[in-house]
Structures are given as C-alpha cells and as structure tokens.
Amino acid sequence: MQAWARGVMTGCIAVALAGSVGGAQMAGEADLALGESVYKEICFACHGGTGDGRGPSWLNTMPRPQVFTDTNYMSRLTDLYLFEVVKYGKLAVLKREVKGSPLESLAMPSFGHLFDDAQIRELIAFERAFRAGAPQSAEMREIFDDSCVPCHGKEGRGDGPRASPEQPAPLRFVSDAQPAPADYHDPLFMDRFSDDYLLALIKHGRVGATETAGFDTMKPYGHILSDEEIRGVVRYVRETFGDGRTR
Numbered sequence: 131m132q133a134w135a136r137g138v139m140t141g142c143i144a145v146a147l148a149g150s151v152g153g154a155q156m157a158g159e160a161d162l163a164l165g166e167s168v169y170k171e172i173c174f175a176c177h178g179g180t181g182d183g184r185g186p187s188w189l190n191t192m193p194r195p196q197v198f199t200d201t202n203y204m205s206r207l208t209d210l211y212l213f214e215v216v217k218y219g220k221l222a223v224l225k226r227e228v229k230g231s232p233l234e235s236l237a238m239p240s241f242g243h244l245f246d247d248a249q250i251r252e253l254i255a256f257e258r259a260f261r262a263g264a265p266q267s268a269e270m271r272e273i274f275d276d277s278c279v280p281c282h283g284k285e286g287r288g289d290g291p292r293a294s295p296e297q298p299a300p301l302r303f304v305s306d307a308q309p310a311p312a313d314y315h316d317p318l319f320m321d322r323f324s325d326d327y328l329l330a331l332i333k334h335g336r337v338g339a340t341e342t343a344g345f346d347t348m349k350p351y352g353h354i355l356s357d358e359e360i361r362g363v364v365r366y367v368r369e370t371f372g373d374g375r376t377r
C-alpha cells in the first residue's frame with residue numbers, strides 16, 4: 131500500500147476512536163486556514179515564518195529546527211510520519227511508542243561501543259567531506275562501508291538498502307524508513323548540526339542523544355492541538371513551503 135494511503139487510513143481510525151471529527155479526512159483535504167493559524171501561533175517560533183528553520187527561537191535548540199523549504203528532505207517523509215511527530219513528539223515515534231502505528235520508524239543507532247571519540251570525530255570529518263568534495267580517508271571508508279552504508283548509502287545520500295530498496299536518490303523518493311537517514315550532500319539538512327551534537331548522535335544514537343546527552347528534538351503537541359489542527363498544519367507546511375504534494 132502507498133505510504134500516503136496508509137497515512138490516510140490510520141488518520142481515519144484515529145479520528146474514529148477520538149470521535150472528535152466526523153468522517154474521513156485526508157491530509158490533502160485538511161483545513162488549510164486552521165493549519166495556517168496553528169503554524170503562525172506555535173510553529174513559526176522555531177521553524178520560521180518562511181519555513182527556513184530560523185524563527186525567533188531557532189538558536190535555542192540543537193539540532194536546529196527542521197527546514198521545511200528543504201524539499202529534498204521533506205519529500206522523503208510521509209504525512210503519517212509528520213502527523214505522528216507533531217502529535218506524539220519525535221522521541222515517542224522513534225521509540226515506537228505510538229500504539230497501533232503502522233509506521234516503520236527508524237532511529238539512528240548508537241556506535242559508542244564500537245568506536246572511540248577520536249574515531250567518531252574522523253567519521254564526522256568523513257561525512258562533512260561528501261558535501262565539500264574533500265578527500266576522504268581510506269580507513270574511514272572501510273568503517274563507513276561496514277557500519278553506515280546500509281542506511282546512509284555508498285555516497286552518503288541517505289539511500290542505503292535499509293532506507294529504500296528500490297528507488298535510488300538523488301531521485302526524490304519516499305523512504306520506507308521514517309525518518310529518512312541523513313543525506314550528507316544536503317546543506318539545508320546538515321547545517322543544522324554542531325560537531326558536538328554529531329559526536330553525541332553517533333556515540334549514543336538518536337534516542338540516546340536526547341535522553342542521555344541532553345540534546346533536543348521535536349516535542350509533542352498532541353496535548354494542545356486536535357487531530358484536525360495537526361492535519362491542517364501538515365497540509366500548510368507541505369503547500370506553503372514544499373511542493374504541496376502529500377505522501
């Protein structure tokens with residue numbers, strides 16, 4: 131089944147259970163004006179009025195807020211993933227704590243048991259070199275091939291076999307795994323991270339970077355927003371900053 135269709139179906143089930151909104155409502159048919167008002171009230175503070183990830187509070191988080199104008203990255207995410215991240219928070223999604231969700235969520239694993247800090251720093255330099263077109267060490271290439279390529283792909287485009295078995299990047303693809311592994315060539319995505327954050331991420335994994343090392347991630351808003359408001363804001367983000375297509 132298509133990812134968007136899955137999203138629509140669970141959306142309906144969630145609505146039926148909550149009983150808050152009558153009838154089926156696809157993300158593409160969600161209330162855009164309602165979504166806009168939610169965005170301008172809450173989301174803009176971090177993600178920016180223009181979706182560039184630089185709202186008034188953007189310096190207060192590490193990683194920095196997601197850049198919604200980054201269509202390379204945003205097109206790899208499904209509506210269901212966006213909905214669940216906003217409703218339950220990214221941590222709960224990564225830990226697969228959302229009951230009954232069909233989402234195949236994938237958290238960046240930890241490698242602290244395999245590599246010391248010096249090796250991790252070399253790995254970070256290796257990754258940053260993809261975008262800079264700088265030379266890469268042969269030793270790190272071996273480590274990268276063994277440990278990182280299954281998700282991040284041979285050339286670091288986030289298209290390893292674990293992320294998408296059929297559709298290679300840089301073609302726009304919807305990753306089977308959500309969130310999609312990082313594309314190291316994507317400046318809008320990668321500039322959001324300090325080296326300290328990347329060190330913690332590779333050492334402790336994505337969940338550990340938040341729970342153990344104290345870095346940030348997208349918080350839940352389900353306690354203040356209704357499902358209808360969340361669907362609306364997902365539609366607003368897609369249509370205002372992206373290519374408008376739901377997935």
Ligand code: HEC
Nearest residue numbers: 172173175176191193194195196212215216309347348363
């Ligand atoms: C206090 C700051 C803050 C506010 C307010 C905020 N976000 Fe975020 N958001 C973040 C940060 C930081 C990330 C990056 C999380 C990460 O990479 O782990 C993020 C990521 C996201 C993502 C992408 C998740 C991913 O895996 O890439 C979506 C979608 C999102 N936010 C939607 C929203 C919406 C919709 C609102 C308003 C209801 C909102 N956010 C409000 C800080 C914020």
Ligand code: HEC
Nearest residue numbers: 236237238239241253277278281309310311312328332336
């Ligand atoms: C099981 C799949 C998987 C493997 C293996 C993996 N990663 Fe990741 N990686 C991910 C996912 C998924 C993300 C996106 C994380 C997010 O958005 O929360 C990611 C993100 C990243 C990022 C960007 C930072 C971020 O928060 O998005 C870096 C840097 C990274 N990985 C490095 C590595 C390195 C180095 C290795 C090998 C030692 C590796 N990864 C192995 C899945 C993987």
